[in-house]
Amino acid sequence: MEKFVSKFGWFFLNISWVLSLPINAAQWLLHSLPWIVVIFLVTLTAYLSAGIRLALFTLCATFYMVLIGYWEESMNTLSLVIISVPLAVFIGFGLGVWGYFSKRAEKIIMPILDIFQTVPTFAYLLPILLLFGFGTVVGLIASILYSFPPMVRNTILGLKRVPDNIIESAIMSGADPKQLFWQAMLPSCKKQILLGINQSTMAALSMVIIAAIIGGTADIGWEVLYYIRKAEVGQSLVVGVVIALMAIIIDRITSGFAQKSDQEKKDLRPPKNIKISYLSFALAGSAILFIFARLFEALDDWPYDLSIWLASHINDLFDTFVETFRAEIKQIKNYTLFFIMLPTKIGLQQAVSPFTWGFQLEMVHKIFYFGSLLMLSLWLLKNKKNDFFVFTLLIMIFMYFGLTQMPWPPLLIIYSFFAWQIGGHKLALGTFFGLSFIVVVGMWPEAMISVYLCGIAVVFCFITGTSLGVWAAHSSVVSAIVRPINDTLQTIPLFVILIPFVMLFKIGDFTALLAIIIYAIVPSVRYAEHGIRNLPSEVIEASKMMGSTRMQLLFLVKIPLAMPVIMLGLNQTIMYGIAMLVIAALIGTNGLEQIVFIGLTDGNMGKGLIAGISMAIIAMIVDRITKTISEKRSEALGLTIK
């Protein structure tokens, strides 16, 4: 690797130099414009995209950035996003179109996308850092690489979903291939493509923020990180909110345009001169405000002494909270640690001690433990629930010895066997070789620590999240409460989510666990609600007419039918969990993610990269397994998942 770099380094440095030009230009532009002009333009865009409410929100949110004195940093971040998104969209759209028209291209592109999206975000930065050196360009390249895959996927999906009869009718209208594509197919899938742009923009923003970890960009992500490291949690929250607001605004504006592309068909098309008048309004407004800003210094550079310092108040608030509930917080933390996390990690065998559980593990306890679980499993076997029988036995063994204490050969075999049962020999082979790679490179212990932390979070998320989703599907009130929370959690960049938990529980595994849970629970809730709400109504009505009670209806009809969708939710929960796990390395965990992180900060590229690949392997295996389960179920039920 180093040889490669020394040989071709000049080449990459040149690319780096070329790419830095547009960034510098964008930064120069955004900095030299007075803040009031930028706010005016952004607010106007928001108004055009989604109306007056978003415009007001945008106005307040952007003014907040000015008020707390982080305008410059925010603009640095924005300029990176502004430059990387068009490039990512351009690349993504091109590859998507290519993938649509050429089966062979699709076969090559799809696995690459999978890898790009499962490799932990930090691991992205490693090779780029190596090739391009430090600086803003690394953030730019990383965010382009991270944000083009959703564009490719949405382009392919959108083009595939263009109805056959539209294509046929366009051909019969005499369209040549070019006209067919630009005038019939593309407009028909405009919404999907705009959704792709929305997702790409969000991915770009989150990557720009994460890229701040290597520094040199003076952007808003760097500020947050700086304060987290200095343990000035209040200040990091104040700045973190800027990122969250920025994410929400960008998300709402782009998705607003996507929604609008669907709705505008309702009203008669506005005459063309309205568009022109908006443009001239924007220009005139900017010009006037620009002159005002020249006259009044405050409109150009917000005076330092007028900035508001919220951090100390927040710190005080949290301190009092932590003071008041010190005992409770400690108890929650300890209970989770002693009764759930430790047993899973090192097994009941070691976790049970007078200090944690209040007694020593005696023969009696062991006999009772194995005896009762064996009885349960035998009972399950008798009732022909073979899956649950195997499951119970495995849980029994796991919980006794602990995930990280089990030697690797049996685990490797169990995982591969599991994969074979679900997806046949191909999946089993993939699992076997993937995991063997992790063993060979010596990452197995760390991998198991990652699995353990993520595993607990996923199990918790799946159970509570799915229940919450089912509840939301039946109650419009719950749904109305849950939805905006989910939306927000999904738009906020990952490491802002960490901040409040760090404030309450300090750093460590437990805090990481909570952060993972809060982020990864979202898809479980979403998919469960979606799955239940979109069941075919005939089936529900038929079951009601057969006289099933609400509970019977739920457990015998709705949940089994919605299972494929719920399983997709599990899949997404795991993926989200892994994504958050990587970020959680910031607050001190011990798994693979930590090695990646250390590799990044210490410059130990090789090890970090291997750890990153190991994580990607685990993610891909779990992804394939859960997706296969979902597909098999939906095939058996004859349902198509929307």
Place this chain on the structure above:
Amino acid sequence: MKNIQSVSKKVKMSCQNVWKVYGENPNDFFSNYSHTEKDPSALSKELSDHGHIVANADVSFDVHIGEIFVIMGLSGSGKSTIVRCLSRLIKPTAGQIFLDEENLLEKSEKELIDIRRHKMGMVFQNFGLLPHLNVIENIAFPLKLQGLKEKERIKKAERVIDLVGLAGRENNFIKELSGGQQQRVGIARSLAVEPDVWFLDEPFSALDPLIRKQMQDEFLRIQSIQKKSVVFITHDFQEALRIADRIALMRDGQIVQIGKPVDLILSPKDNYVREFTKDIPWESVLQASDIIDKGKKISETAEQVPLDMPVAKMLHLLSKKSTGVVVIDRSGKKIGMATAQSFVAALATAEN
């Protein structure tokens, strides 16, 4: 060819021994095959035994200028496939397709585009309208593809919009229209380029029965003005009877019988055809010309009826005049006598 055909039966479009086979390598079966050697059913079976799906097997028919040629069949009978072969949306595996005596299979992609732009129009079951365009833009879409100026496009589109009765709806978006209205847009679009051949692929199947009937009338009215050569696909035998000049009945990718509606009813080729026709009320299909008693001498004094008068309307005449009525053709020439007896006789042949 031209010499053999009479003027009224001039062929507009013709397909000869067309096969469409899906699967791995159907071409192997056709490289040394000429349709005289093998029975199509046998080859069809051989193909499916080798894992191929035979959508069309040895389909041949002519479409005459100005006639409504209906291809009728149940789902999976290959009727949609054959119309897509005709319009060259798909490429047949074997056989030949002629439009105005030119082989469409020898045309380049560019020439085909040109043919579609000027000679073909097609209406689709699910309308196939573009959601991002309004009514007038949808109708003018084929003209836009030809590169016509906006003014000219709109002028031409306005003409067909009146024809289908959508005037006043020009600026609506597709979503705002009912199914029937959407299909009117589809029809207008297919006619905008003033095509010679008009394909309609189950155009009314997605509509409610009442609307469907309305649209059939509408279609017949438009066709009486436009006089296109029509290929009309349907799975509804009643619909076929109502509008067809000739019907081709398809089954398992093959044509079972081609004929006028009355031929199918009076002399069904096999039990499959008979299944379709047995519930059809004869008197609504039979016309005066179908019940002519060939042995009877033409009376000079008897009442005269045109040859295309439905028998249902003749019944009261036949019941009163034991000598029967004279059937005359369009030029007024007497072509035969129809009596109550000959009517019953026609029914009797049909019953067998």
